[in-house]
Amino acid sequence: MRMRFGVLAAAFAAAAAVCVTALAGAQAPGVTAHTIVIGGTFPLSGPASSYAPIPVGMKVYFTHVNASRGSDHKRGIHGRQIVWKYYDDGYSPPNTVQQTRKLVEEDHVFALFGGLGTEPQQAVTGYLNQKKVPQVFVSTGATEFGTGQTAHPWTIGWQPDYVAEGTIYGKYAAANWPTKKIGVIYQNDDYGNDYLTGLKKGLGAKSSNIITTQGFAVTDTSVAQQVAAIRASGADVIAIFATPAKTIQTYATMKALRYRPEQVILNSVSATDTFMKAALANADAATVDGSISTAYLMDPKNPKYANTPGMKLYKAQMAKWAPQADLNNGLYLYGFAKAWDVAKALSLAGKNPTRTKLMKIVRHMSWTNPLAIPGVKEKTTPGDPFPISQLKLIRFTAATGLWTEFGSLINGRSGT
Amino acid sequence: VNGRRFPTGVAAAILAAAVLAVLPFFLTDTHQYRFAFVATFFIAALGLQILTGYAGQISLGQGGFMLVGAYVTTILSVDHGWNDLATIPLAGLITGAVGFLFGFPALRLRGVYLALATFAIPIVLIALAKADWASKYTGGVGGKALPHVLSGHEAYIRTWPIAGGMFVLAWLLLRGKLGRSFRTIRESEIAAVSSGINLALTKTLAFGISAFYAGVAGSLYAIVIGFVNPDTFAVGLSLLLLIGVVVGGLGSLVGVVAGALFIEYVPLYAPDILRWVEKPLGSPLDPERAGAPAAVYGFILLLVLYAFPTGIAGLLRRAYKSLAGSSYTQRRAEYPSALPKKEKA
Numbered sequence: 207m208r209m210r211f212g213v214l215a216a217a218f219a220a221a222a223a224v225c226v227t228a229l230a231g232a233q234a235p236g237v238t239a240h241t242i243v244i245g246g247t248f249p250l251s252g253p254a255s256s257y258a259p260i261p262v263g264m265k266v267y268f269t270h271v272n273a274s275r276g277s278d279h280k281r282g283i284h285g286r287q288i289v290w291k292y293y294d295d296g297y298s299p300p301n302t303v304q305q306t307r308k309l310v311e312e313d314h315v316f317a318l319f320g321g322l323g324t325e326p327q328q329a330v331t332g333y334l335n336q337k338k339v340p341q342v343f344v345s346t347g348a349t350e351f352g353t354g355q356t357a358h359p360w361t362i363g364w365q366p367d368y369v370a371e372g373t374i375y376g377k378y379a380a381a382n383w384p385t386k387k388i389g390v391i392y393q394n395d396d397y398g399n400d401y402l403t404g405l406k407k408g409l410g411a412k413s414s415n416i417i418t419t420q421g422f423a424v425t426d427t428s429v430a431q432q433v434a435a436i437r438a439s440g441a442d443v444i445a446i447f448a449t450p451a452k453t454i455q456t457y458a459t460m461k462a463l464r465y466r467p468e469q470v471i472l473n474s475v476s477a478t479d480t481f482m483k484a485a486l487a488n489a490d491a492a493t494v495d496g497s498i499s500t501a502y503l504m505d506p507k508n509p510k511y512a513n514t515p516g517m518k519l520y521k522a523q524m525a526k527w528a529p530q531a532d533l534n535n536g537l538y539l540y541g542f543a544k545a546w547d548v549a550k551a552l553s554l555a556g557k558n559p560t561r562t563k564l565m566k567i568v569r570h571m572s573w574t575n576p577l578a579i580p581g582v583k584e585k586t587t588p589g590d591p592f593p594i595s596q597l598k599l600i601r602f603t604a605a606t607g608l609w610t611e612f613g614s615l616i617n618g619r620s621g622t
Numbered sequence: 623v624n625g626r627r628f629p630t631g632v633a634a635a636i637l638a639a640a641v642l643a644v645l646p647f648f649l650t651d652t653h654q655y656r657f658a659f660v661a662t663f664f665i666a667a668l669g670l671q672i673l674t675g676y677a678g679q680i681s682l683g684q685g686g687f688m689l690v691g692a693y694v695t696t697i698l699s700v701d702h703g704w705n706d707l708a709t710i711p712l713a714g715l716i717t718g719a720v721g722f723l724f725g726f727p728a729l730r731l732r733g734v735y736l737a738l739a740t741f742a743i744p745i746v747l748i749a750l751a752k753a754d755w756a757s758k759y760t761g762g763v764g765g766k767a768l769p770h771v772l773s774g775h776e777a778y779i780r781t782w783p784i785a786g787g788m789f790v791l792a793w794l795l796l797r798g799k800l801g802r803s804f805r806t807i808r809e810s811e812i813a814a815v816s817s818g819i820n821l822a823l824t825k826t827l828a829f830g831i832s833a834f835y836a837g838v839a840g841s842l843y844a845i846v847i848g849f850v851n852p853d854t855f856a857v858g859l860s861l862l863l864l865i866g867v868v869v870g871g872l873g874s875l876v877g878v879v880a881g882a883l884f885i886e887y888v889p890l891y892a893p894d895i896l897r898w899v900e901k902p903l904g905s906p907l908d909p910e911r912a913g914a915p916a917a918v919y920g921f922i923l924l925l926v927l928y929a930f931p932t933g934i935a936g937l938l939r940r941a942y943k944s945l946a947g948s949s950y951t952q953r954r955a956e957y958p959s960a961l962p963k964k965e966k967a
Contacts, residue, residue, distance in 0.1 A: 251916060294893075298856075299765070299849050304656065304890070307774075311652040325765050329849035332771045394754065395763035423752055424763060 234560045236316030242283060242552065242559070245291040245309040246320045248345075252296035256450070256480075257322055259531065260345060261292040263541025264320060264548070266527045270519075271549050283552045291315065297322075299329035306330040310339050317342055317564055319548045320364075320541070324348040324396065335360045340564050342551070343544055343593070347371070347475075349400055352591045355569075360561075362568050362586070364544060364593050368400035368473075369407070370618025371500055374597055375445060375471050376408015377616065378498075379415070383469065387417045389441030391432045391456055393448050394421030401447035401473055404618075417441055422452070430459050437465040445471040450481040457489035470497040474597075477609065478536040479507050482602060491604035500597040502582050503543055505609055507534045516576030543577035547584065547593070568593070581615045595619040634876065635789075642782050646775060655774030655846075656886055661781035662843045664882035665788050667866045668875065669835025674864070675873040676796060677828035678808030679728065680736055683743025685859030687833040689751060689852065690717040691840030696766050696850045697759050706768065706845050707780065713841035714834045721833020725826030744857050751852040765851025768844060777846045788838060792875055795831065804828060869926050871933025880934035884926075892918040 236243040248261045268288040275281055282288060291313050295301040302323070309315045317340035321327050324346045334341045335358045343364035344351050351363035379388060390405065392398035398421065406413045418439040420432035429448075433456060436444055444467045446456050453476035460466075470493075477499035485494050504511045511517045520542050524533055531538055550573060555563045571586040571593055578584070582596045596617050600609040646654055670684045691713035698704040698712070724743065731739050751760045760766070772780070795801065803824045806814040815821055844850045862885050870881025896918050930937040 297853075299851060299854055300659070300843070300847050303847050303849070304659070307652055307655055308890075311650070311774075325763075325849075325851045325853075328765070328767060329847065329851075332767060332848060336771050395752075397763075421754075423749070 233558065234316060235314050237286070237559060240286055241289050242286045243289040243291065243313060243315050244317055244319055244548070244552075245293070245313060245315040246318050246322075247293050247295040247302050247305045247309075247326065248320075248322045249297040249326075250294035252298065254297035254323065257345070257537060259535055259537040260320065260322060260541040260544075261290075262528055262531065263524075263538035263543075264545035265290050265292075265541075266523050266538075267542045267545035267549065269527045270523045276553070283549060284557045288549070288552070295323075295326055297326060299326055302326035302329050303333070306333065310334070310337060315339070316559065317561060319343055320345050320544050322346065327351070331358050331361050338561060340561050340568075342564070342568055343547060345540075345544070347400075348396060355591045360565060362565075362591060362593070364547070366500075366502055366594050366597055366618050367592060368397060369404040370592070370595055371474060371597060372401040372404020372406075372447070373408035374404075374500055374599070374616050374618050375498075376405045376410070376413075378408070378599060378613075379405075379443065379471070380409050380412040383415075383443060384412060386415065386442040386468065387440060388415050388443045388445060389436035389439050389467075390416060390419045390445045390447065391429065391436060392419065392421055392445075393452065394423055397449070398447045405445060405447075422448075424449070424452070428459075429455050430463075433459040433463055433465060437463055441467060443467055443469040443471065446476070447473050448476065450476045450478075450484075454481060454485045454488050457485045457493055461489040461493045466493065470494075472497045472499045472602075474500045474502075477501070477600070477602070479505075479534050479607070480532075480536075482607065482609075486604060486607070494602060495604035497602045499600050499602070499609070501600050501609065501611070502579055502594050502597050503536070503539060504577055504579060505600075506536060506539050508608060508610075514576070514580075520577060539577060543575055546575055546577065547571075579611065579615070590619070592619055635793075638876075638879070639786060642786070646778055649774075649778075651774035653774070654778040655772075656890070658772075658774070658777035658781045658842075658846045660882045660886045661778075661785040662839045662846060663863065663866060663885045664785050664878055665842065666836050666839035667863050667870070667878045667881050667885075668788055668792050669832040669839070670863050670867050671870075671873075671875060671878050672792060672796065672804070672835070673828050673832035674867060675871075676801060676808065677804040677825065679825065679828060680733065680864075681740040681743075681829075681832065682737050682857070682860045682864060683724075683740035684832065684836050684863045685855050685857070685861075686744030686747045687717050687721055687836030688840030688843060688859065689744070689747045689855035690720055690833075691837030692844035692850050692855070693751065693760055693840075694837070695841040695844045696761075696768060699768060700766055701759070706770065710784065710838055710841045714837040717837025717840065718830045718834030721836070722826055722830030724833070725829030726822075728829060729822055729825055741857065741860075744855055744860050748852040748855060760852070761850075763852065765849060765854075768848045768850070770845075771848050772846060781842050781846065784838065784842065788835060789875065792835075796875070800824075800827070865923060869923065869933055871935025871937075874933065874935035876938075877933050877935025884934075888922055889916075889919050892916075895922075 246261060248257060249255050250258045268290045272282045272287045278284065291309060293305040295305050309318065319342050321341065322345040327344045327346060331341060338360055341361040343362065347365050347368045349367040349369050351361060352367060390402060392402050402419065409415060418436055418441065420435050422429050422432050429452060446453055448456060453472065504517060520539060521533060524531055524538060551564060551567050552559060554567045569586050569588060571584050573584055575584055579598050582594065584593050586593050596615045598611045598615055599613045600611050602609050649657065666684055666688055670681060673679050673681055694713040694716050695706055695709040698709045699706040728736055728739060750756055752763050803819045806817065806819060807824060811821060866881030866885040867878065869884045870877030
């Protein structure tokens with residue numbers, strides 16, 4: 207018996223050795239003569255499924271790339287078709303871990319792009335870095351996907367991080383409302399705390415203007431207590447640092463309590479068309495009107511961008527490949543814009559892309575995305591691992607249901 | 623009477639152990655990793671089988687107890703430098719104690735009311751893990767990463783020996799007086815009390831043992847995933863475990879294996895199944911549509927329950943009976959008392 211096992215083990219070792227030799231000298235994992243396989247995990251079902259349009263927006267752009275000829279007159283990236291594989295993880299780490307291993311070990315992806323969610327992506331960061339598989343442009347603004355580059359060289363974020371965004375609100379408040387009292391309602395976790403940290407940083411010497419901070423747990427059913435406390439404090443400005451559902455609830459509670467602060471600051475995650483519509487429906491125009499937020503991508507609903515090349519491409523390709531999709535849902539545009547960067551990076555990685563080359567490119571980015579607000583640069587250096595750091599302030603007009611940009615571009619990470 | 627069925631059971635167990643021992647030679651690393659998940663579901667579902675299948679107490683809280691075990695392991699290994707495997711017994715015991723305490727309020731409730739009360743277990747424990755004062759230890763909503771990332775093979779060889787041990791332990795516990803007490807309570811509490819069974823102690827003990835299993839499972843779950851956050855243990859996990867037990871067959875320890883495989887593999891391959899079904903039908907089903915995999919999962923679940931309500935274990939038992947054929951009928955006539963218990967849906 208022992209003998210048999212020995213033979214068996216030897217056979218396996220031989221087979222493994224053959225496989226290894228076959229791989230050596232061949233192309234990078236996921237890259238063949240005609241295809242390049244990439245993937246990601248997204249919450250297509252479950253509590254965070256409102257983000258499901260993101261991978262669809264990405265798919266539409268990749269389909270467009272596969273169908274059109276590049277400057278080398280070949281379709282796809284250097285003649286290779288992009289195979290975009292994405293799986294549902296339901297925003298749950300055990301699923302993310304399994305689906306990510308499936309992508310790496312069974313689908314043999316070249317790299318992972320745009321994986322969504324702070325905790326789900328944290329759960330696979332260790333694994334991917336151990337395997338040296340690029341985890342590029344994760345869809346979360348948690349600061350650590352940028353700051354952790356020494357420990358996790360194969361991981362990089364994309365959008366402005368939450369601290370940077372909070373800093374912009376702080377700077378704006380310090381400059382424009384130097385004497386106004388600020389009340390903050392925030393989700394008491396990494397996400398909300400990142401924003402609060404940023405706000406205080408931006409206010410600097412004026413951070414004593416914050417007269418109350420009211421935290422709530424995601425699991426809380428109501429935010430009435432927090433809104434009432436801010437109302438009682440007599441704050442002139444309310445800053446809402448919450449996920450969409452709780453933001454809508456906050457607006458509704460403000461209306462119910464007849465609390466009308468002079469100004470409302472709203473984090474960008476909740477400031478999209480879909481959620482603002484819901485806020486208007488659950489509160490009223492007077493409460494929501496004039497809210498301030500930030501943006502770094504074009505708003506598909508804003509007529510001023512209708513004739514830009516980027517927006518034209520987005521609308522044409524979406525109509526072609528995803529005709530049922532709601533074009534005004536900014537999450538499709540988010541996916542589309544991100545996929546533009548993915549294709550750009552893959553193209554720059556050359557005819558014989560390797561994972562190392564790809565990481566080198568995304569750590570030395572310097573270009574502009576056609577769907578970003580004009581002037582926003584995508585730039586990374588070894589000392590600055592955050593691809594997008596510039597934002598523009600935007601103000602909501604209830605009557606038209608539109609966000610309007612005002613002021614100039616602000617770099618949230620300058621001086622941090 | 624026991625002696626007559628004993629050899630078949632032992633033979634099956636030895637065969638299963640042998641299969642599990644050689645399986646790693648034939649599975650890819652990814653599948654070994656999935657089997658490690660199967661092992662953790664197996665342990666948690668074994669505990670639930672003892673509580674629900676044997677003692678007759680429905681619980682929708684098993685996933686919540688897993689949270690306790692997972693955090694004991696995470697906190698000890700991340701913040702106090704323990705070897706993660708060394709934390710498993712403690713994780714089991716602490717969770718067992720929590721389960722034992724929960725058993726007291728559960729004494730007053732039965733059936734559906736008990737199920738509803740146990741529904742609160744994951745909800746309360748998740749809220750506790752996220753609470754401000756606990757965040758210092760648990761990492762709050764953001765969760766915590768464990769120090770090691772395991773390969774599929776490493777995960778397999780850490781989980782299955784423990785799962786095997788837990789199975790033997792369950793078998794030993796249930797074959798004696800305790801198992802008999804559990805079954806009596808399940809059939810009739812009045813009969814149990816009148817035959818001298820301490821109802822309160824036996825029920826709370828069932829909860830304690832069940833939670834001990836959940837604690838060990840949760841601890842391994844954390845080790846295998848390498849990351850823990852409270853929402854991992856949401857109510858859905860508890861429901862899956864109960865479904866696994868029912869699919870495997872209530873009151874069958876062996877059936878739990880099938881249940882655990884079901885929990886792990888069906889959702890994973892649901893989109894593929896959908897694609898495969900879609901081809902000949904040419905139907906407009908979109909495998910990538912949100913919720914489509916859940917629909918497949920639900921359909922298979924209904925099919926299993928409808929076609930073999932006694933679970934996969936019941937199905938195997940029936941197959942065995944028809945294979946054994948005449949000799950079985952003969953034995954039945956000779957030893958009426960050896961009749962297997964009437965299967966319950």
